[in-house]
Amino acid sequence: MNYLVEKVSEYMQQNHMVEEGQKIVVGVSGGADSMGLLFVLSELAEYFHLSLAVVHVNHGLRGKAADGDQSYVEQVCREQKIPCYSFHVDLKRFAKKEGMSEEEAGRYYRYQCFEKVRREISAQRIAVAHQREDVCETVLFNLFRGTGLRGLSGIPPVRDVIIRPLLCAGRQEIEAYLQERGIGWRTDETNLTDLYARNRIRHAILPYAREYINAAAGQHIQETAGLLKDIADYLDRQGEAAFDLCAEVGRQASVTIHHETFLTFDIVIQREVIRRAISVAAGQLKDVDREHIEMIRALMDKYVGRRCHLPGQLQAVRTYDGIIIKKENASAETVKEAFCMDVRAPGKFVIPGPGMEIELSLREDYENEEIPINRYTKWFDYDRIKNGLTVRTRENGDFITLDGQGHRKLLKRWMIDEKIPREQRESMLLLADGNHILWIMGYRISDNYKVTDATKRVLVVRIKGEKSDGGQYQNIVDRGRSRYPDSRTG
Structure with a gap:
C-alpha cells in the first residue's frame, strides 16, 4: 500500500x-x-x-x-x-x-x-x-x-x-x-x-x-489549532451545561437568561452561555462578535427595560429575571404562551385548544390486577403526590425521575437529549406535581410515581376526546409509546 x-x-x-x-x-x-x-x-x-x-x-x-x-x-x-x-x-x-x-x-x-x-x-x-x-x-x-x-x-x-x-x-x-x-x-x-x-x-x-x-x-500552527480545538470542545460542554441551568427557550425561539444563576459562573462560561443564547434565538452566529457578547453582559447591571440591538434583527432586553434575547418584532406577551390548569381526583377537565379531556379517578381495590397497556391511560402512586396536580406546559426548573434509584434530569435537558423539535417543546402537555413531572404526555412517566407493591391508592389518569381517537394527539402518543412502551409499573 x-x-x-x-x-x-x-x-x-x-x-x-x-x-x-x-x-x-x-x-x-x-x-x-x-x-x-x-x-x-x-x-x-x-x-x-x-x-x-x-x-x-x-x-x-x-x-x-x-x-x-x-x-x-x-x-x-x-x-x-x-x-x-x-x-x-x-x-x-x-x-x-x-x-x-x-x-x-x-x-x-x-x-x-x-x-x-x-x-x-x-x-x-x-x-x-x-x-x-x-x-x-x-x-x-x-x-x-x-x-x-x-x-x-x-x-x-x-x-x-x-x-x-x-x-x-x-x-x-x-x-x-x-x-x-x-x-x-x-x-x-x-x-x-x-x-x-x-x-x-x-x-x-x-x-x-x-x-x-x-x-x-x-506544523506548529496545525498542532496549536488541535490544542485549541480540545479547549473549545471543553468550553462547549461547560457552556451547554451552564445554559441548561440558567437559560430558558420560549416561543419564537426567544431565550431568557436568569441572572441569579448566570452570575455564579466564571466570565468565560458567561460568554459561552450568551453566545449559545444568540445562536438559538437567531439560528446562527453570523456577524456576532465580542462586542455584542460584552454588550449583553453589561445589560445585567442595567435597569429593567434597557436594551441593546444585535445582528440578525435581534434585541436583548433587561427584565426582572435577567435578560431576554428575541426578535425585534416579538412582543414580550407573545414570546411564551404558557398554559396551566389545576386538576384533582376525582374529576374531569377540558383542555382548551387540543380538544382533550383529562379524567382523574382514584382506586384502592387494584390488587392482583394488571395495569392496562393503554396509550391514553396511566396509573400513578397517589400518595407520592406532595404539591397537588396541574396540567400545563413546561416551566423553568421542571425535572423528571428516570429510574428507581432516583436519578433526575432537567426536563429541558431531557427534551434536548430526546431530540424533541424546539418548536414542539413549549406546547407539550405535562402532568406535574410542582416542578416534578409525573407524565410527559405522549412520552414517558416519572419512576418516582410508578405503582409498586407498596402502593395503597392508585391515581388513574385518562385522556379522552375526539383527538385522542385518531387525530393529532394520537400521533404524539404513538411516537412516545414507541420509545417508552408500557410496563407493569406504568
Whole structure:
C-alpha cells in the first residue's frame, strides 16, 4: 500500500470517518487535492467496502477553463466507473442574489450540491479535499479578521456527515502521490493570483514564516489549532451545561437568561452561555462578535427595560429575571404562551385548544390486577403526590425521575437529549406535581410515581376526546409509546 494511502487510512480510522459498506459523495474540482482525495479513496474503497460518487461544481467564473475542468472530471469518472454529478451555476449572479461574497457563495452552493446528491443516493458521508496547509491558512485568516477559540481551532476532520481524510497530508505529499501514479490534475489560475486573502496568506505569509521564522511553522500552527480545538470542545460542554441551568427557550425561539444563576459562573462560561443564547434565538452566529457578547453582559447591571440591538434583527432586553434575547418584532406577551390548569381526583377537565379531556379517578381495590397497556391511560402512586396536580406546559426548573434509584434530569435537558423539535417543546402537555413531572404526555412517566407493591391508592389518569381517537394527539402518543412502551409499573 502506498505511503499516503496508508497514512490516510490510519487517519480515517483514528477519527472514525467511515464504516464498512457506506456510500461517500466526493467533492472533486479537478485540482491536485481533490484528485488526490478521489484516487486515495478509490484505493481504500475495497478495504473499507465503500461506494463512491463524485460531485463537480462549475462556478461559471472561468469560461472555457472551467468547462475544461468539468470535462476532465467527468472523463476520469467514466474511466474509473464512478458515478459523476455535475452542477453549473452563475456564481456572480448567485452571490449578488444571496448577498454574499463570491468566495462565500461558492462554498455555500457547493455544499448544497453535495447534500442534494447525498440525499438522492442515500449516501452516509461527504468527503472534501482540505489538507494540512488549508488548516494553517484558515487559522491565520480567522486570526487576522478577528475570531474566537473555535475560529482558531482550524478545520475539524469530521463535522456531521462531512469528512476530510487528507487533513493529515501536505500539498507536496499529495502531488508526489499523483505523479507517482501518473494522474494528472487541473490548475485553477485564480489560485496562483493574490485576488483573495487566503491566496496572499498561502503565497506570501506562510512561505515567509517558514523561511525566516521557523521551517516547521505550518506544523506548529496545525498542532496549536488541535490544542485549541480540545479547549473549545471543553468550553462547549461547560457552556451547554451552564445554559441548561440558567437559560430558558420560549416561543419564537426567544431565550431568557436568569441572572441569579448566570452570575455564579466564571466570565468565560458567561460568554459561552450568551453566545449559545444568540445562536438559538437567531439560528446562527453570523456577524456576532465580542462586542455584542460584552454588550449583553453589561445589560445585567442595567435597569429593567434597557436594551441593546444585535445582528440578525435581534434585541436583548433587561427584565426582572435577567435578560431576554428575541426578535425585534416579538412582543414580550407573545414570546411564551404558557398554559396551566389545576386538576384533582376525582374529576374531569377540558383542555382548551387540543380538544382533550383529562379524567382523574382514584382506586384502592387494584390488587392482583394488571395495569392496562393503554396509550391514553396511566396509573400513578397517589400518595407520592406532595404539591397537588396541574396540567400545563413546561416551566423553568421542571425535572423528571428516570429510574428507581432516583436519578433526575432537567426536563429541558431531557427534551434536548430526546431530540424533541424546539418548536414542539413549549406546547407539550405535562402532568406535574410542582416542578416534578409525573407524565410527559405522549412520552414517558416519572419512576418516582410508578405503582409498586407498596402502593395503597392508585391515581388513574385518562385522556379522552375526539383527538385522542385518531387525530393529532394520537400521533404524539404513538411516537412516545414507541420509545417508552408500557410496563407493569406504568
